[in-house]
Amino acid sequence: MGARPRAKRQGARHASAQGPTLRLRLATLDDARFLHRLRNDPVTRASSFHTEPIPYREHVAWLAKRLADPEKRVRLYVAMDGNGALLGQVRFDKDPKDPTRAEISIAVLPRFRDKGLGSRLLCLAVRRCPFDRILARIRIGNERSVRAFSGAGFARSGGIRKTPSPHLVLLCRRKTR
Secondary structure, three states, rough: OHHHHHHHHHHHHHHHHHHHHHHHHOOOHHHHHHHHHHHHHHHHHOOOOOOOOOOOHHHHHHHHHHHOOOOOEEEEEEEEEOOOOEEEEEEEEEEEEEEEEEEEEEEEEEHHOOHHHHHHHHHHHHHHOOOOEEEEEEEEEHHHHHHHHHHHEEEEOOOOOOOOOEEEEEEEEOOOO
16 A cells, blocks of 8 residues: 555656746846745745845845846846746856856745756756856755755765855766867
8 A cells, every 4th residue: 555655656756847848047137026035935044054034125236236247257047937937046156266167056936846846947057057067055954955956967075064054065067068
């Protein structure tokens, strides 16, 4: 009896991983409210290194500065399904000391979590990424993100880092063009 429900769960997980068509587009200031809501989601805040809610004005100022940066040190994408419904965001922060490396972060709206979208969005984002090495810093205990990044081809790099809070580093090395 126990094997049958497990097989059903695996099938449902596989079917949801195939899911809707996903697209990424560069974020604009028009996305400020959506991105703010996503950034202040309680699960997102708990998974972040800085867990305090972000005031809207502060968020808009941050977003405007990042979008206007002529050096494009931050690449921020909004994730959508094939109908244009917003699902989440993916962000690359260029390493100031190494122009071939960036740090990636992802957030998915609560209703789309645990459906395999995280790994799919990460795979899509990595294909669009202009950097050769992409690292993810994931707080200890955030198994959902570890699964998503591992499913997208990221591998653990080193042990547990202690600052700013205990976390793992996962790394993806893209093939050079």
